Amino acid sequence: MRTPSRIIGGVVVAALLGQLTACGAIFYPERRGQIDGRIDPGIAVLDAIGLLFYIIPGLIAFGVDFTTGAIYLPHGKTAQVSPEKLHEAVGVDGKVDNVKLQAILETELGQRLPLNDPRLIQHRGSVEQLAAYGLVPAA
Template identity: 75%
Template sequence: MRIPSRVIGGVLIASLLTQLTACGTIFYPDRRGQIEGKIDPVVAAMDAIGILFYVLPGLIAFGVDFATGAIYMPGGRNAQIAPEKLNQAISADGKVDNSKLQAILESELGLRLPLNDPRLIQHKGSVEQLAMYGLKPAA
């Protein structure tokens, strides 16, 4: 009776390990939130292995990776724009005009960023949060 329980335990452990390795969201949490890009072949292969062994969890892994954006390769580009130019996109009441911001980013960086995309996550901040980090509000 000990051998069948060890086999069942081994199969259970192996299946759980394959499911942990079949999701790019676990390995690359910093990639979450990307909207588009080139698909990372390593993450796609891990998800495909999940489909080979277990169809439903593999499909779920693909779905989660596409939904979170973890399947896309990181862009690897950084850009900087002078704050004086960005101030043109801020109205008198302190709200950011997305169309003006998009025009500024397109003219300065040459990139058309989808600021009106419904998947875009916008974080709201406060003066207290800036003070916590030792920053001064200058809008």
């Protein structure tokens, strides 16, 4: 009799702790106070997971994130680099210089991406493959 109540208690505690950590106000306290913006898909998914499994904590997580503004991405921050700047990393032969690309991404995004990691999967394509999808090569 004592073991099932401990299991149920453990599941309830794990569920509540999981929902508390899925709240954007805890992950990103610096985002509090925003009124609008683009919704951060990561936080929205975490809140939605809580909504799927536990209705009340999920609604509370969405309510807290929208009320505090923690669900919105910071203003002026994007994870995009203009194509004009990326052209600097492409050589005349059409090959991408990973060192130049890494430097561009580091200056634009403020993050160092491991482009020389051996686990990195690089896809090679051809002009014929682009034409099959109706795309025009522009390197």
